[in-house]
Amino acid sequence: MNDYFDNSDVTERNLKYLIENHGEIYEAYENFGKLLHEKGGPLDKKTRWLLKVALSTSCQYRYALETHILKALHEGCTKEEIEHAILLVAPTVGFPKMMEGLLVLRKVLQSL
16 A cells, blocks of 8 residues: 655645745745854854754655755765764654655655
8 A cells, every 4th residue: 555645746836825825934944044044153064064964864754864964965974974864853753754765765866
């Protein structure tokens, strides 16, 4: 039985709705995130993306995790660095969340 449901289309439609109906709020959110990411402190880009991978894994937000994995790869993070960030989630937030993160990583890597 295949009970997998890819909700990326639903997420994209919902984001489009937000932008079309609440564009100013979305822009403020985007600017806030960009400022935090780029000017929030001394961490280099690779470290910031690895942190976002770990945070998305711990929250089990698959769409964000996929996006953060791709951005981490784009910034020069290796598959091994990303996998390590995901593995580090297990002791703090749980083995099942880490395992789900590994599944997402493997899916992303297979799609490249």
